[in-house]
Amino acid sequence: MPLRLLQMGLRREYREPRMFRQPEKLKPTYDVAIIGAGGHGLASAYYLARDHGITNIAVLEKGYIGGGNTGRNTTIIRSNYLTPEGVAFYDESVRLWQDLSQDFDLNLFYSTRGHYTLAHTDSALRTMRWRAEVNKHLGVDSELVGPDAVKRACPQMDLTCGGHAPVMGALFHRPGAIARHDAVAWGYGRGADRRGVEIHQKTEVLGIEVEGGQVTGLRTSRGNISTRKVLCAVAGSTPRMLDLVGMRTPITIHPLQAMVTEPMKPWLDPIIVSGSLHVYVSQSARGELVMGASLDPYELHSTRSTLDFTEGLASHMLEMFPFLSSAKINRQWAGMADMTPDFAPIMGKTPVQGFYLDAGWGTWGFKATPVCGKTMSHTVANDDDHPLIKGFTLDRFANYALTGEKGAASVGH
Amino acid sequence: MSRLAQIPGEWIDRSRPLPFEFEGRRYGGFAGDTITSALSASGLRMLGRSFKYHRPRGVLSLANHDVNALVQDGKSLNLRADVTPLEANMRLSAINTFGGLAADRGRLLDRMSRFLPVGFYYKTFYRPKFAFPHWERLIRKVSGLGTPNFSAPRVRTPKRYDFCDVLVIGAGPSGISAALAAAKGGASVILVDENARIGGSLTYAPGAADDSESLSKMLMRVAVEPNISVRTSTCACGYYADHWVALVDAAKMTKVRARAVIVASGVFEQPAVFRNNDLPGVMLASAAQRLLHRYAVKPMQRAVILTANAEGYAAALDLLNAGVEVPCIVEMRAAGEQTAALQELRKRSVPVYASSCVYEALPAHGLTGVDAAVVCPLRRDGRADTVSKQQFDCDGILMSVGFAPANGLLHQAGAHMRFDETIQQFVPGALPYGVFAAGRVNGSYDMGARLADGERAAALALRHMGLEGAQAAPTVAPETRCPSHPYPIVEHPDGKNFVDFDEDLQLRDFSNAAQEGFDNIELMKRYTTVGMGPSQGKHSNMNAIRILAHIRQLPVPEVGSTTARPFFHPVPLSHLAGRGFTPERRTPLHARHQQAGAKFMEAGVWLRPEYYSQDDKLKADLVIDEAMAVRNSVGLIDVGTLGKLAVIGPDAAELLERMYTGRFKNLKVGMTRYALMVDESGVVIDDGVVARLSEESFYFTTTTTGSASVYREMQRWNAIWGLNCGLVNLTGAMAAMNVAGPRSRDVLAGLTDIALENAAYPYLGIRDGHIAGIPVRAMRVGFVGELGYELHVAADNAAYLWDALMQAGADFGIRPFGVEAQRLLRLEKGHIIIGQDTDGLTTPFQAAMDWAVKMDKPFFVGQRSLHTIQKQPLKQKLVGFALDPGHTGPAPKDCHLVIHNGAIAGRVTSVAHSATLKKIVGLALITPELSAIDTRFDVRIDAGAMIEARVVETPFYDATGARQKEAVASPQREVIPA
Amino acid sequence: MSALRISPVHDHLQALRPAWGRINGMTVAVEIPGSRRSALEIADLSCLARVGLKGPGAAEWLRARDVTVPERPNAWVALAGHGLIARLGRAEFLIQDGPQDGVVSMLRKALETPAPGVYPVLRQDCELLVCGELVHELFAQTCNINFNAIPAEEQTVTMTMMVGVAVTVLTAGFGRTPCYRIWCDGTYGAYLWNTLLEIATELGGGAVGLASVLPDGGSTATSIEKR
């Protein structure tokens, strides 16, 4: 029995303090305003306060803390990307992840489980080797393994996948992990709050004031504030916010759906991903199988669910795990993914002075939460793009200098 | 034994006894029993253990949310005993116990519960860091519910599509009256109910006699109504866009498309919250009545009735009539309605304690049941006045304090809920187009009102569909009495007053969560996990909302409710997956390949021969043999998976010039030309061969994977540009095979009326003619670098032609070759494969294909982007490379990296050992600095070793193309030894 | 040497050990041993002669050759000798003969001379015929279209998806009813046949030979000795 539980249990009354205050009203002026109290926004606030000494910050959230994609994703964390820019970026993120529970004094259930991306075709195998080689070169623990290794890691799987798509090998990424997604937002929120950052929930941004190309303030549903630095970290709502400053980007919004089974006794240790079968699955500490597939095929700014998503995913799941026929799907949900053409994010400064963008997170934003906080706080504090995000700036499109993450990011959550 | 004598309308068939096993002991039940009812009939109270504290649990609802009574039979996971029909010889055990239900070692956790407050796991186990994996293993051991059986077979179920005018969900009084009215109005109706029989609450709470009489009348009318299709034991599990509803029964899922949907799903009775309200024997009044009326089971011997509505008194009377003693009725309100039931109870001198509450239930030994109920007056502040408490011995406590709407499907349909203070219940406010609600889910409780509400909904649905004879909707009198207590929750210093039975959440867990800042309903849900269990909050969400409102001193509407997502009840993967259709596409030569021993590989939806196996020969050797047959004599490959398109009309050439980078207006009739396609951003996406059949008619090929999208995009652009030409997709209608090798001409010579000699039929020429009497379109191409003819024929003729060629080629040792050999042969020629030697960002310039891009054309898709790109320095370049012919040991593989000064300088895109050239050759995308001929660069291979490669000219083989352009007179003279 | 024309489902018919015949140069299953009249029968009609064309000039071109042209898009009309012409969308046509020769060979010939706005479409379909009371149950399990709601007399052509494959469906059964004809790309034929036959068999039906479905009892099929 850990000491902490003894203490809590033996006390007569419950002494745990509030994790985040509820400020009565907005101050007239902030050094930095952050739109979106998801993982990215709160992480940026946290590091701005902790590492850059900027604490006069308002985090403005239309809904509630972590209520967007932070609380809707399938919590997979990995750095086995394809481009050097991507790999270095996500590798730093994984490094940060590993100490967050201690940083926060809050258990994120960060659980390193190992991540297998299955290859069912020789072209997939080729891509896996490419990723493995790039990862190894940059010191990331990935390797191409054969079906036998997959069998050892997941003996319950039918390696022929119902005869349709036999597993020819896999990209094995040892650091692949999962974490308790809500707690990430709470941890960053509490950490920022304790350092003086104000988190304003149920506060919607209605307008962004720009004078002479410089951000000067925000109009919100709870009053106006003036500030010369605004960080926009709103994933699926990015186009709405950009419209307020008259900016267009390649971002389009597609729903990404997920579903979860009733709890069952844990049996699935690693995270399993199959590009050809459009499945990624892991088992939570509660015993639920958490599953996702590929993006919805058409643009939609809502989080509605579809039946065909569950039908397709179920049939592919059973090809890999036929014995799960009687396992029941308890719940399905969706998030709004802000997709980019090259499957890499759009980060950093923008043509509008003082308006910083942390967007294009598509289906891969959760794993980047800590490093986004780190790099965006640096970028905002110094008005200078952090070296790690140079490959992700908005101007790469006009320059035809895309960062081709498609091979690694599509489906492979 | 608690089984009573026959009860009118009971659901069990006493003529069909069913023996079964539970926890290793034998029991008996009847057909029609559920597992729970059979066990209850045998006097069993403890049916399972709770998820977190492993407390004994029994019947709660008998309405498909008793998730503490889950069982497993070795085949299926997490069977819900309360609703799963009993089958003969089931061998059942409770899930998630350590050492069996009775002896469960997990029960220790209950004693430790004070050390495991809400969210405890966020606050510990992470220091020291290295210890977490240990704790996690422990947690994963105790967590989870049922145990999967890894040898259980894949269950394939049929899936059905169905269609109707009006889908009525819920066959209680209001649903039935809605269905009847809709059918009467001429609509085709599907009436679904998750129970084994229709009738809803009337099947367990008969209430006044005239009700049950009208029930039998209604059932009769439904039975004879041809427009109504009744689906019992069928659950409407999800509502999706445009009235698309998933109906799930034991055997299958049916996807119904309705024109209108009437949700008459009723309500879930809600538990009261008091200490030990989870003990076996404490149950919802409706649960006891279900046991009684459906299964003729006496729920308990002596029951204290905790109530706050008229339903409680009816239930009390029910139990009395069934021989259950009722020591008292505990009325939480100041006074109950003056109902017939109340009079009757007074007559039978059952004491009623008004303004009172059950403060706690006193457990029997080991928490296996109830010994007594502690009853206290209820103070104004909603707390119990413990000074004047009384104790009533009993073995059961009935809770009849209120209801929550079963509005999951309405939420999913996008309905907005408003809180009705009069009845203390969320009811639909604005309803989506074509969706209607009726009955108790809509706030109508009085029997007359429920029936009228059904007719009202039906009338609106008919009007929505514009059906003639849609009569005016009757108005429904608003409900005046309040069936739900505003706060049926009593605090207790020692807790164990459960709000969520799935997750073992106690009252104090909610105040603790709020204290920590999780004091809006969404955050509270996420922190406490209330409603996240298998029952999805059916018995806990409403109380959670009331508790939060209480804590924050807010009215319930301001706290709001959380939205319910699919599924309404969990659905098995087997039912969602159905049969699992996987379309396969096969060329007309598939059988020929099988006969020749082909090993197939997947190419999108196609299966293609990778190579042809021969008894004990190794793949590598066979691939070389196949390639050598082509180099030395002749081979035959099925290339029918290529996209095959035709474009016809005056603007045909114009369309091709706009879609492809090359020039085609100047292509001579009877000739072919390589064609490269880029997207609007200038990235290479497809290639093929364009042949000109006449001034206004072209036939062209695309890659196997590109065929559908190229055709589609060309159609779109053609529509936008309004050119005078038409596209025809012949991919499936035409088969294609490539007969290649120095002897290919000899093979054809005896079979065809086409003049084959070089003068008449030059390299890159196309001819229509006959081979073996079959109309054939022959293209003289050189993809594999030998004299060769790509023969395109109608699909139904393909096998015949293949046989003819194999026969005629026998004397020349003709041999079918597969994709692997072709890859090797084209690599020797330095021909690229789009998608292998290029990636999602490769431009034609990077692919060293400037020659194929006519930048001086007026326009082609992507040209403008390429103009910009052309001004930039090249980022990478595709080059040919070779290894030192003396190289031995491990060789590079596709996608190994080029390393220069310790940095990534590119990657190998294709590489192979060429038996023809006796060395390893390949293609690589590398930085321009390294792209000059004879530059040496390093490739890092498996295990990290560096291997030096040298940039060389391509083609590696037959640089001048002499072999493909002009056949070698006699192969003997230029034999390439294998 | 094999037959000149081979059906996309030939190999799967072979497994049923049928009595072979030949129609339009294609080996066809005339009788299938053990097959009987049932509530759900499936037969392979790929052998029938068909021709296709599309383009803005197609309708006029056909009329000029005295071929009746369905007025509405996605409608069909019968031609002499159990032939039919189906209008696929607005400007594409599928013309098909019955077991005997009809207009198809004439049209094929005529199409060899180019005409403005007329684009020949080579038809190499797999065509299946499904008959019997259970046909709608088969559709209910394979297709998201309510064929019950499409009155036969409207002679509608439906282009939709069935078990994941693009199909063209209309109801015309050489006089039998309910009876449907299904066309799909020949390269999907084997998959469609296997999938439908598996479900049909589950429902108590099965494959039948052409003798039991063609109006002439398959007499046009020049019988060839079983092998």
Place this chain on the structure above:
Amino acid sequence: MKLLNCPINGPRPVSEFAYGGEYRDMPDPAASTDAQWAEYVFNRHSVPGVKKEWWYHVPSGTWFVAERDVHADIVHSTYIYGEGPK
């Protein structure tokens, strides 16, 4: 499942269609600066509201334009390119 009304084939489940993306008018390549052209190639109008989109009915090979509210997912009208409201 969502229904989409193909102008030629009538209402069909959305699974019969392929999404062709936002409808965009191509600027004159010759008259566009590099920046203007890149804006056309890459940027999209992603603000929720009613948008013109390309859709393709797969079984019949029919391209058409749909005016759809991409927030409520309600299709206001569908028509063959060039035949719709100007």
